[in-house]
Amino acid sequence: MRIIVPIVKSDDLDRAQLYRTMQANFDSALDARYCVAKGVLWSAFIHPLGALTDREFVSGLGQAVNLVATFGSSYSSGALMFKGGDSDGIRRRQLIDELMEKGQVI
Numbered sequence: 001m002r003i004i005v006p007i008v009k010s011d012d013l014d015r016a017q018l019y020r021t022m023q024a025n026f027d028s029a030l031d032a033r034y035c036v037a038k039g040v041l042w043s044a045f046i047h048p049l050g051a052l053t054d055r056e057f058v059s060g061l062g063q064a065v066n067l068v069a070t071f072g073s074s075y076s077s078g079a080l081m082f083k084g085g086d087s088d089g090i091r092r093r094q095l096i097d098e099l100m101e102k103g104q105v106i
Helices: 017-028 054-069 087-102
Strands: 001-011 034-035 041-048
Touching: 001 017, 001 054, 034 054, 041 054
Parallel strands: none
Antiparallel strands: 001 041, 034 041
């Protein structure tokens, strides 16, 4: 079973975006993943059909859609985040930068 959602033409990705998607695949994309095929960056959830439960299908669909929605910001499937990767530190830095830009004191 594959749930795939197109995000952007792969030629339109810069090096930093491609690198960031690979970081997210390690710790914040979870069951869905960023991948490139046929000149497109995709969000993909892949699971053996025979073992797929209704709950896993709904979770995979949500994660695949969330990767599209968060591309360019948190790069997250919307579920948990595994420790030991880069995403948590990047998200914290982005939050601090956003607050400072708004002029709010932390």
